[in-house]
Amino acid sequence: MGLLTRDVEHAPCTVEVSHCFDSLHAHVRFDNGAVIHPGDEVKVHGAEIMAPYGEVVREARQATIIRASALERLWTRWTGDFEVMELCEFSFSEEVTL
Template structure:
């Protein structure tokens, strides 16, 4: 007996949506960044975005903005829960950093 496809998609994810995407790339003295912003969709924990047609890099001293397409791969319930749980555990690692007293010489 097999599970319905929509139940498997809810648990395991892998629903996809194709959306428009703005890609902002800057490689200057002041900033080095690349941002991909999917339009018309709200991203949640565990979701992934695959950008299609954006350049891999730009020459030094330039800042450009592109319009392209992106595929949003939705996380299922189980993947979303795991992502949120593991993020909490990773956050607690920050509490340990820098709070030990210095030892006297």
């Protein structure tokens, strides 16, 4: 991995989509143990997976991982802290505004 270059990897993965009362999620597990780092991009190939209500669907897929360059990774880590703080800038009030 260079300062400005991006590497591309291909990895087998398992996609799990849950559409249940107590859990609504979609997860991707890389079957080869690949780990995603800040700034990396992942594209899972194949058609959209739709789980009927009350079911969990698991499918084997192929994924492309585009690794962030060292500079992109550093930038993502640095600016990510500010983006998280934006999420914290809220308040709840009983006051009604007109």
